[in-house]
Amino acid sequence: MDRELPEGLFGVGVVGAPMAGGPSRPALAEAVSRAGGLGFLAAGYKTPDAMAREVDELFATGLAFGVNLFVPTSEPVDREAILAYRERLRPLAERLGVELPEPRWTDDDAHPAKLARLLERVPPVVSLTFALPSAGDVASLRRAGAFVIQTVTDPGEARAAEELGVDAVVVQHPAAGGHFGAFSPGPAFAGELPDLVSAVRAAVGIPVLAAGGIGTRQAAHAVRSAGAAAVQLGTAFLRTQEAGTNPVHRAALADPAFQRTAQTRAFSGKTARGLENTFMRDFADAPAGYPTLHYLTAPLRAAAVAAGDPEGTNLWAGTGWREARDEPAAEVVARFAE
Ligand SMILES: Cc1cc2nc3c(=O)[nH]c(=O)nc-3n(C[C@H](O)[C@H](O)[C@H](O)COP(=O)(O)O)c2cc1C
Known part of the structure; x- marks a missing residue:
C-alpha cells in the first residue's frame, strides 16, 4: 500500500x-x-x-x-471508586462554593449523532x-x-x-x-x-x-x-x-514556576499530560473513569479558571x-x- x-x-x-x-x-x-x-x-x-x-x-x-x-470506550469502570473520589472532592467543592454534579456515566449517545452530521x-x-x-x-x-x-x-x-x-x-x-x-x-x-x-x-x-x-x-x-x-x-x-x-x-x-509536565487521571479519569499542579499532586491516585470524572471535576475546573487559579484546573501540555x-x-x- x-x-x-x-x-x-x-x-x-x-x-x-x-x-x-x-x-x-x-x-x-x-x-x-x-x-x-x-x-x-x-x-x-x-x-x-x-x-x-x-x-x-x-x-x-x-x-x-x-x-x-x-x-x-467500553472499559468497565469501578463505580464505588468513582463515588469515593466524588466524596474526596467534596471539601474542595465546598471551598470553591460549587455543587458537585451527580455522576454521569456515559456520553456515548452524542457519538452516533456527531457521526451522522459528519456523513x-x-x-x-x-x-x-x-x-x-x-x-x-x-x-x-x-x-x-x-x-x-x-x-x-x-x-x-x-x-x-x-x-x-x-x-x-x-x-x-x-x-x-x-x-x-x-x-x-x-x-x-x-x-x-x-x-x-x-x-x-x-x-x-x-x-x-x-x-x-x-x-x-x-x-x-x-x-x-x-x-x-x-x-x-x-x-x-x-x-x-x-x-x-x-x-x-x-x-x-x-510561567517559569511550572517546572515539569506529568500524566494524570485526576481531571478526567483518563490518562493525560499537563503541567504538574496542586490538583494533580493532591489527587495523584484518582481512579479511571472517563467521561465520568471529566463531568465531575468540570465545575471545580471552571471555578479555578474564573478565579485565575492555575493550581486547580487542567493545564494540558506536552513535554x-x-x-x-x-x-x-x-x-x-x-x-x-x-
Ligand atoms: C489541550 C489539548 C487538547 C487535546 N485534545 C485532543 C482531542 O480533542 N482529540 C485528540 O485526538 N487529541 C487531542 N489532544 C492530543 C493531540 O492530538 C496530540 O496528540 C498532542 O497534542 C501532541 O503532542 P504535543 O502536545 O506535545 O504536540 C489534545 C492535546 C492538547 C494539548
Whole structure:
C-alpha cells in the first residue's frame, strides 16, 4: 500500500492537532490551513449542533481541514471508586462554593449523532481517538469521501487500525499533551518518538503521522527521518493568537514556576499530560473513569479558571511546552514545515 499522503491535503506536512476543551476553535484551524498546514476541529465535549456549526464555518473558508471525534470506550469502570473520589472532592467543592454534579456515566449517545452530521457534510479529513470505531463507521466515512485517520500508540494498535480499513494512523507518544489515546492494555511504548515511528512503519503499510512532544524543528526532522509522513503538533499551537486556550492555561504555559509536565487521571479519569499542579499532586491516585470524572471535576475546573487559579484546573501540555510561543499560528506552521 502507498505510504504517501494524498497530494495537497496535508500541505507542508504540519497538522494542527485537534485540541478539545477550547484551544481548537475554528480561527485556529483556519489559520493553520491558510498557512499551508492542515487545521483541525475538535468535536470532543461539543454537542452535535455546535460541532456542525464549526464544520460549516470551516467549509465556508474553502480550505482543507479535519474533524476529530472521541470514540466511546467500553472499559468497565469501578463505580464505588468513582463515588469515593466524588466524596474526596467534596471539601474542595465546598471551598470553591460549587455543587458537585451527580455522576454521569456515559456520553456515548452524542457519538452516533456527531457521526451522522459528519456523513451529511463530510469534511476532507476525519480522525478518531480513544478507541477503534466500527469497521462500518470507517467504511461509511470513506465512502462519503473522508480521509480517515486513527490515533494509535504502538505497533499493535496500528495493525488493528489498518485492518479496520483506515487511510492513515497518527502515532501518539506518551510525551504528548492532553489525553493519551491508547486503547489496548499494556505498558506504553518505552522508546523515543522516532523509534516509535520506525516501529509503527515496520508494522503497517499505510502512512504514519507522528505526534507527541515535538517542540523544535530538529525534533520534527528526526521523526520525518524515521518515516513520518507529517507531524501533528498540539502544544506548539496552545499559545498562538488564534487558539482558544483559556487565559489561566495560557499564562501557566509561560510561567517559569511550572517546572515539569506529568500524566494524570485526576481531571478526567483518563490518562493525560499537563503541567504538574496542586490538583494533580493532591489527587495523584484518582481512579479511571472517563467521561465520568471529566463531568465531575468540570465545575471545580471552571471555578479555578474564573478565579485565575492555575493550581486547580487542567493545564494540558506536552513535554516540549517550553518551546511554545505567543505568535501567529502561521509562524508555527512555517517553523515546522517540511
Ligand atoms: C489541550 C489539548 C487538547 C487535546 N485534545 C485532543 C482531542 O480533542 N482529540 C485528540 O485526538 N487529541 C487531542 N489532544 C492530543 C493531540 O492530538 C496530540 O496528540 C498532542 O497534542 C501532541 O503532542 P504535543 O502536545 O506535545 O504536540 C489534545 C492535546 C492538547 C494539548
